[in-house]
Structure formats: structure tokens, C-alpha cells
Amino acid sequence: MSATVVGGVTITHPEREVFGEGGPTKGEVAAYYEAVAPWMLPELRDRPLSVVRCPQGATGQCFFQKHHADSLGPDVKAVTLEEKDGEAAEYIYVDDVRGVLELVQMNTLEFHPWGSRIDAPDQPDRLIFDLDPASGVAWKAVVAGAREIRERLAAHGLESFVRSSGGKGLHVVAPIRRGPSWVQVKAFCETLADELVADKPRAYIAEASKAKREGMIFIDWLRNTRGATSVTGWSLRARPGAPVAMPLHWDEIARLKTGGAFDLKRALKRAKGLEADPWEGVATLKQKLP
Ligand code: ATP
Numbered sequence: 001m002s003a004t005v006v007g008g009v010t011i012t013h014p015e016r017e018v019f020g021e022g023g024p025t026k027g028e029v030a031a032y033y034e035a036v037a038p039w040m041l042p043e044l045r046d047r048p049l050s051v052v053r054c055p056q057g058a059t060g061q062c063f064f065q066k067h068h069a070d071s072l073g074p075d076v077k078a079v080t081l082e083e084k085d086g087e088a089a090e091y092i093y094v095d096d097v098r099g100v101l102e103l104v105q106m107n108t109l110e111f112h113p114w115g116s117r118i119d120a121p122d123q124p125d126r127l128i129f130d131l132d133p134a135s136g137v138a139w140k141a142v143v144a145g146a147r148e149i150r151e152r153l154a155a156h157g158l159e160s161f162v163r164s165s166g167g168k169g170l171h172v173v174a175p176i177r178r179g180p181s182w183v184q185v186k187a188f189c190e191t192l193a194d195e196l197v198a199d200k201p202r203a204y205i206a207e208a209s210k211a212k213r214e215g216m217i218f219i220d221w222l223r224n225t226r227g228a229t230s231v232t233g234w235s236l237r238a239r240p241g242a243p244v245a246m247p248l249h250w251d252e253i254a255r256l257k258t259g260g261a262f263d264l265k266r267a268l269k270r271a272k273g274l275e276a277d278p279w280e281g282v283a284t285l286k287q288k289l290p
């Protein structure tokens with residue numbers, strides 16, 4: 001069996017093309033995560049985590065995994081959390097690059113943390129708005145939507161950050177000082193989304209159940225729920241072309257063409273050339289939910 005060592009972690013079958021023929025290999029995925037770990041870990045570490053594992057590669061069957069197993073690797077850690085039914089279960093978290101790479105060895109491609117940290121899972125430390133444009137919505141409109149949310153958050157004294165999802169849309173994230181419950185945070189986000197929809201009912205929709213979304217952007221505020229996740233910055237997506245969810249400066253989003261504008265290669269180049277985190281301040285801002 002072929003193997004290589006990346007960041008001290010044995011990666012088997014490094015030559016396997018995990019994004020289809022001619023695409024990045026498992027070894028390149030491991031090298032990617034090792035290279036971007038300094039930028040990725042501040043957001044990812046010490047949060048309950050779901051991973052998307054793709055044993056047959058991104059073109060095969062992938063699955064979300066949230067529960068811990070010893071087989072994931074010695075640096076993939078477990079945190080005991082209460083589930084909806086009141087039972088305790090062990091969830092995954094990582095706090096270093098070895099944990100990330102061991103998950104890659106287990107064919108993880110995507111990393112999806114909670115909006116709270118393991119030491120206080122019931123107290124979210126950020127708000128997230130996920131903008132999901134219907135097919136055919138112009139990128140300009142997605143950019144406008146993200147800016148609109150940014151302005152509305154700013155009106156409440158909340159600075160926010162933006163990332164491309166690696167898919168169709170953008171995520172707007174505002175860090176908050178811990179304290180409010182999930183229910184309070186979700187209510188705040190729902191109100192903000194509803195106000196946006198009330199002002200521009202032809203552009204935005206905030207109800208997950210509504211079928212009629214043609215030409216509109218769904219403002220998904222439901223990520224602000226205990227146990228809900230969103231993809232972390234710098235995570236690959238198990239989609240064609242190996243796109244990456246990318247933390248951006250606000251003035252960068254207009255220059256993209258889609259939420260999938262960054263792929264593995266472009267993200268790697270960005271990681272190596274970056275002088276400062278585009279999300280600098282996200283962990284240190286002291287913002288209070290109104
Ligand atoms: P896009 O821009 O294409 O919408 P996205 O990452 O925002 O990309 P969504 O489908 O909008 O994808 O989902 C938002 C988030 O919800 C994801 O980032 C992921 O963390 C979580 N999610 C989506 N589908 C599942 C699922 N089947 N199981 C668990 N979590 C999921």
C-alpha cells in the first residue's frame with residue numbers, strides 16, 4: 001500500500017484522485033490542509049464539528065459525520081454533548097493540524113463547525129447569515145444582499161465578516177460576546193432577515209419552506225440553531241473542481257464571479273501570499289447582541 005507522511009500524519013493512497021480524473025489527489029488535499037491550517041484553525045478549533053467524508057472521492061457517495069469514533073485518529077478529539085432527545089453523545093472536535101490531517105486520512109474533504117465552542121456549547125459566539133441565491137440570480141445581487149446584511153448588523157453595533165461558500169453563495173458572520181442563548185440569537189437573526197424581506201420582498205425570502213424562490217435570494221438564518229453547522233473558512237467542498245470556502249475582505253466580493261471562485265490551487269496561492277487574516281479581529285472583537 002502506498003503512503004506518505006504529511007505534517008507527521010500518515011496519508012495512505014496519496015496518489016488517489018479524489019475530485020475525479022486529473023483533479024487534486026488525496027496527498028494534495030492533505031498538503032493543502034497542512035498549508036492553510038494556520039489560517040483555518042482559528043475558526044475551526046475547539047468547536048463541535050461535522051465532517052463530510054468521501055471514501056470514494058468527491059464524485060462518489062459522501063456523508064456527514066458528527067459523532068466521534070476512536071478510529072478517526074488519536075488527535076481527533078471527543079466532546080460529550082447532549083442530543084435533542086436528552087441522551088449524551090460524543091461529538092468530534094480538533095484543536096490542531098494533526099487532528100485535521102487525521103480526518104483527511106479518513107477521507108474527510110469538508111469541515112463544518114458549530115456556531116459555539118466546546119466549553120460552552122449552549123452559548124453561540126457568532127451569528128451567521130447564509131445567502132442562497134436561486135439559480136440565475138446575478139452575482140451582483142448576492143453581493144448587494146451580503147452588504148445589506150452587513151449594514152443592518154452595523155446599525156445594531158455589530159461588525160461582520162464575509163466568506164464565499166465554495167458553492168453558490170456568501171456567508172456573513174458576526175462574532176458576539178457569549179451569553180445569549182441559541183433561542184435569543186436565532187430570534188435576533190430571524191427578525192433581521194424578516195426586516196430585509198419586508199423592505200425588498202421581491203429580492204429576498206426568509207422562509208425555508210417557500211417553494212417559490214425563482215430569481216430570489218434565500219436568507220438562511222436557521223444556521224443559528226444549536227447543532228446547526230456552516231462550512232468553515234478554507235474548507236474544500238466535495239464538489240466538481242475542488243472549490244474552497246474562502247474568508248474575504250468586504251471589498252473583494254464584488255470582484256468574484258461566484259461563491260465557488262476559489263479552488264484548491266487558488267486558495268493555496270492565497271494562503272501563501274497572505275500577510276494578515278482577512279477576518280482579522282473576528283476572535284477579539286467584543287460585540288454585544290442588542
Ligand atoms: P452554497 O453557497 O452552495 O449554499 P453552503 O455551504 O452554504 O453552500 P447550504 O446547502 O446552503 O450550503 O448549507 C449551509 C450549511 O448547512 C452548510 O455549510 C453545512 O454546514 C450545513 N449543511 C448543509 N447540508 C447539510 C446536511 N445534509 N447535513 C448537515 N449539515 C448540512
Ligand code: MN
Nearest residue numbers: 130131132169
Ligand atoms: Mn448556503
